[in-house]
Amino acid sequence: MEESSEQESPAARDPRPLGRQILALAVPALGALVAEPLFLLADTAIIGRLGVQELAGAALGITVMHTVTGLMIFLAYSTTPAVARLLGAGRLSRALAAGRDGLWLAVMLGAVLGFAGLAFGEELLLAMGSSGEMQVHAWNYLLFSLPGVPAILLVFAAVGMLRGLQDTKTPLIVAAVGFGANIVLNLILVHPVGMGTAGAALGTSIAQWGMALTYLVMLVPRMRAAGVPLGVDPIALRQAASVGSWMMLRTVSLRAAIVATVLIATDLGPHTLAAHQVAFTIFSTLAFVLDALAIAAQALIGKELGASRVLQAREMTRTMTRWGLGFGVVTGAVIALAAPFVPSLFTPDERVAAGITAALLVMALAQPIAGFVFVLDGVLMGAGDVRYLAVVGLVNLVVYLPLLWWISRAGFTGTEAILWLWAGFAVVFMGARAVTLGVRARGERWMIAGEHR
Incomplete structure (x- = not known):
């Protein structure tokens, strides 16, 4: 019973x-x-x-x-x-x-x-x-x-x-x-x-x-x-592996973008690489906060769609998107205020320090984009829309890699090099993710109600 x-x-x-x-x-x-x-x-x-x-x-x-x-x-x-x-x-x-x-x-x-x-x-x-x-x-x-x-x-x-x-x-x-x-x-x-x-x-x-x-x-x-x-259960295990393979493809595309950025930073010289390493460490640390929101989105959206409460899932998406943007504004303001002082904690080299400050200022401006991206990524994961996430992950990579190639060939040096590199990663790559996720979230195709997707 x-x-x-x-x-x-x-x-x-x-x-x-x-x-x-x-x-x-x-x-x-x-x-x-x-x-x-x-x-x-x-x-x-x-x-x-x-x-x-x-x-x-x-x-x-x-x-x-x-x-x-x-x-x-x-x-x-x-x-x-x-x-x-x-x-x-x-x-x-x-x-x-x-x-x-x-x-x-x-x-x-x-x-x-x-x-x-x-x-x-x-x-x-x-x-x-x-x-x-x-x-x-x-x-x-x-x-x-x-x-x-x-x-x-x-x-x-x-x-x-x-x-x-x-x-x-x-x-x-x-x-x-x-x-x-x-x-x-x-x-x-x-x-x-x-x-x-x-x-x-x-x-x-x-x-x-x-x-x-x-x-x-x-x-x-x-x-x-x-x-x-x-x-x-062999049948259920195959289904889990199928979903997992799409999720892994999404993860691979993200890792590829990160590794490609490091390779270009290396090509631009040791000062650019050092500044990028510090900046990306800070970005990754702040990403934990945004990823925590994404995890909440996965769990809550999955539960609401499973219960066929589509209107509540839509309202949750709006609310959590606002939260992501809000956290992005707050963390961006903190980064901007700290940008002139943080480099001294990591390096005595003035060129590296100038590069860190420049990267942090670009990062600060782009944090609301990151907040938007992380939350919608979690929303679509919670909805089980993994195939779309995997495919657009490759699309975003195709958009980003030619820009990285151009940055590596444009002859940028010093602060200008790290500015372009972080404009590429934080604005163009994250911006491409924001567009592809935002377009999907505005539609209805991902909002499949019930126990099966």
Whole structure:
């Protein structure tokens, strides 16, 4: 009887004001978002006391891990809307089954990536420029990180599942405990035990598995109680992989734009590259705030469309878009005010400092565009409009890459070079994303109601 009632009745509408609903999801999500960068930062800080070769080697290993895990973030972003839509439709057991499919996909991809790392990791590090003692430390770090890859992917999928269930507090708590355990383990394994870079990687792998098992202990009983089989459903798994592949393509296009920008910055000279690195670090840090809003949008829009509350989903979209623009204005004002003073925290070089200030001023002007983009990206993810996101991601890249090529050939130097580079990234590339997302959001084709998209 409970299953029949669940299938017939959409989830009740949340009586709280929309602003409180957004903040209830976005604030804890912000804390959980910074967990993975903090894992890598902790490794870097602890290894840094070992020596230059150890730090350089670990930096290469961390770069590989960060790239791989960054591409796999689609496990969270594709699981959230699938679970939220079914939850909104009143199909709790099917929502939990969608989460189960995400967990199995994470395990399988994690195993494949782990074995691929064993087979090709050393050659990849050599191709990246490691050699001698640095190569030894880089391979030690990567080798002892590989057992943690399935756990990292499991955490992504579990976090996506909980977000879909409208719970962002649990991931925050698990991330905080995991980060604390990571620091303690790394300190012990690197220094008293004397494992060096391998110890830092092993400590992180253990902490990641602790987080993954914690999520499984929480989620498996819920699935059993709802009568959800725990085994693999091949058909459902293929569907999850199909959605995930579109999400991964979207992520690849974004990464390609970021990497291309770094390559052009490198071509424009060391001062431009240094200024760009600092500016992009600040941009990425502020992006956590906007991404937290995007996560709230995924969970809320997916639930409302699943419950066939199309008008509420439209109103949520308007509200969250205003919030994104508002946050963009606020963060832009803060960046503009701080632009003359921030460079001194990062460099004594006057040319690099001037470049950082110039980049930050362009960034400040473009922050409302970034806020608009992040929120609408989350809205369309929540609606399950992943194919459109993947296709327009490639379109945006096609718009952006010729501009980058022109900037690299125009002979810009000094402050002028970084101004053009950031005008290209923050205004043209983000602007192209704003146009393609905005046009889609104004229409109705993405607003498919009910449990299936």
